[in-house]
Ligand SMILES: Nc1ncnc2c1ncn2[C@@H]1O[C@H](COP(=O)(O)OP(=O)(O)OP(=O)(O)O)[C@@H](O)[C@H]1O
């Protein structure tokens with residue numbers, strides 16, 4: 001039900017190892033890191049100095065010049081107080097500025113790494129994912145780095161440093177009472193915050209999951225806008241979305257209540273500590289051991305210590321959350337692609353374009369074989385057609401040849417080299433595919449065609465458009481080739497999209513071309529024209545053509561007939577007709593229905 005691909009186990013401990021994985025990404029600006037730490041220490045020293053100056057100011061004000069009976073204002077000290085306060089803030093800002101660049105560089109590197117990795121992962125992974133959820137996971141992981149750095153490096157570590165310094169100073173100045181109270185309350189505070197935060201992590205995760213889930217649902221639903229309309233299912237979609245939203249609302253409510261408990265408990269510990277400290281200080285002043293300045297110092301110092309601690313629950317939770325998010329992202333990075341290059345993979349060299357399938361077996365799911373011992377070959381420069389019923393496994397053959405998947409058994413050879421032993425990129429460079437369903441980028445028509453070869457010149461792109469018979473269409477558009485095609489290319493008709501796909505492949509000009517019903521959405525006239533063009537383009541190229549309309553493949557050097565994952569017949573059009581098998585049957589059925597069509601046309605015309 002949850003779209004999150006990596007559900008987080010509620011009981012997992014914080015995985016500090018994630019930090020270790022992160023460190024290498026931070027090491028690009030070592031100098032900056034050192035400088036930032038120096039400013040961090042300077043800022044903390046300035047803050048610890050503040051209460052002391054305050055003490056001397058108060059004590060100074062409290063002493064009357066016995067001769068004049070005048071209160072002497074210690075101006076120099078007050079100015080020093082102001083200067084130190086300003087310095088403390090400025091040092092902090094400088095530290096953030098210095099370190100910001102380190103974090104941002106790490107974020108950039110990691111985001112790019114994840115993105116590249118996602119493209120490396122196999123088709124299967126991508127068919128099982130939810131784009132919305134995936135992009136959220138990625139986004140959360142990357143911003144997790146920023147959170148982690150901000151809070152870990154600049155909150156937790158300096159705060160610990162400050163606490164230790166203050167406890168020490170109080171001990172030396174005023175004896176063990178004060179340092180003990182501070183120490184005990186800080187320990188109580190930290191323990192409580194961590195326990196409470198751990199307890200409420202489940203609600204935070206629930207909330208995040210509900211957030212991811214409702215987001216994927218909304219995106220999926222909007223991507224399917226047309227389908228929703230076809231079936232009048234707006235209300236159904238809204239209801240499903242609302243179920244997710246309700247889960248999100250519930251999770252938020254529980255989360256809010258848990259924040260209440262956390263903040264309440266923290267406030268109680270702080271208030272008790274403050275009271276305790278002031279009671280001791282009050283007695284100290286009363287007995288004359290301490291001055292009013294000391295009382296002020298104790299108050300200021302206690303407040304100062306607890307101020308950063310106030311965020312501890314939040315910070316701890318954020319760190320936890322960030323670590324979980326980063327871990328999630330790293331898990332995605334560690335997800336091994338199922339289709340990988342061999343360690344000693346070679347470049348696919350020969351350019352002849354011979355294809356051989358030798359007893360290939362394949363399944364998507366173990367209990368449902370799709371290809372069962374498929375063997376055929378395509379000689380260099382030949383045009384071979386694959387025909388057969390829907391679901392017979394025709395498109396699967398193309399996917400295997402392109403190595404979207406690896407065959408379970410058997411071998412696929414291109415120019416005598418097993419495609420498993422060559423690099424994927426060298427294989428794919430040699431193969432052009434016009435897929436069964438073309439999806440376009442949300443960009444201009446021109447850029448979509450150019451995608452076939454980003455280095456192509458404008459003239460080459462135009463030439464490809466002409467070959468794919470797109471030129472008239474483009475001329476008819478007010479914005480011509482600069483027309484935006486809409487998300488996934490939905491603003492184009494099916495036939496137009498197919499022609500864009502053909503133009504792309506023409507631009508790529510690979511030695512092997514695969515057409516998966518490349519002209520199925522075109523009318524007979526356009527189809528014939530394009531087939532003629534393709535014939536010219538395919539001159540000297542090897543092509544594998546999947547077709548439903550048998551009249552388009554009559555001229556093929558060989559026709560392979562598939563049924564339920566096996567090849568039942570192969571041969572030329574005439575040989576197969578003579579044989580009188582499945583192909584002959586298909587041919588006659590299509591012929592007679594085409595005759596029906598044309599006679600209907602005639603009748604219509606005569607009317
Ligand atoms: N990613 C996948 N996961 C699971 N099953 C799949 C997957 N892709 C395809 N199939 C199944 O494999 C079978 C063969 O699919 P394939 O796309 O090769 O058929 P086809 O011969 O091209 O059919 P059509 O003529 O309808 O395009 C189908 O029954 C399909 O349901």
Ligand SMILES: [Mg+2]
Nearest residue numbers: 394395436516
């Ligand atoms: Mg298909």
